Amino acid sequence: MSENPAGDVPENVQAADGWNAVIDDMAATADAYRDRGWTTLELHPGDSVLVDSEFRTGLDVVLPGPEYEKLEAITEDDDTAFTDVDVFTAEDGGMFYLLVVEKDPDTETAVFVPAYYDPGGSQPKLDSITEAGELRLFCRRLNNDYVEFVHEDVAPFLPDGLLDA
Structure with missing residues (x-):
């Protein structure tokens, strides 16, 4: 493979950096929920x-x-x-990253689901x-x-402006 004369970081490394940031954010957010007494489950999709x-x-x-069984x-x-969801998103290097927090406020239980997709190739x-x-x-x-979670408001799961197009 030839050297990259522009010195840019390869796209797959950028994607890995974006994914690692989502995983780090998930850990910090789950810690904050646990500090408030919530039961949490952090998932790590392959x-x-x-x-x-x-x-x-x-x-x-x-x-x-094992994570699926939990x-x-x-x-x-x-x-x-x-019955409740928070969706945190970021875009980086053409990828759209999500941290979905499925919540049951009554039992103070939260499931953290990190995800990503390429909006450019997914229209x-x-x-x-x-x-x-x-x-x-x-x-x-x-x-x-x-296990399926259904959300009637799709906007939080989409890149900004997609519904306006």
Whole structure:
């Protein structure tokens, strides 16, 4: 491979830096929730992608087995209902990064889901999501079992100005 005469950081390194920043932000935000007495679960997806198929339309993150099992246990608890969400976003190097915090204020439980996608290469999928009027967040394991969070307000999950276009 030839040297980069411009001295720019390669795109894959920029993406890694952006992802590491999201993971660091997740850890700090989860610490703040724990300091206030909340139960937290921090997820570490191995992949994140927008999907638009006959099976799923939305944002799909693939989780390691043990994290998926913890998420499944929390969401199957009859006392827990995730009725609130915070979405923190950043754009860097053409990538759109998200930290989704699924919250149950009654039980003070929060699930932290970091994700990312390339809005430039995802326009048809983003169009499907906006036309549907909801964003479905699929947290799944490799065998395709999944926990789903449905959000009727898609705006927080999209780059600024996308809905205005």
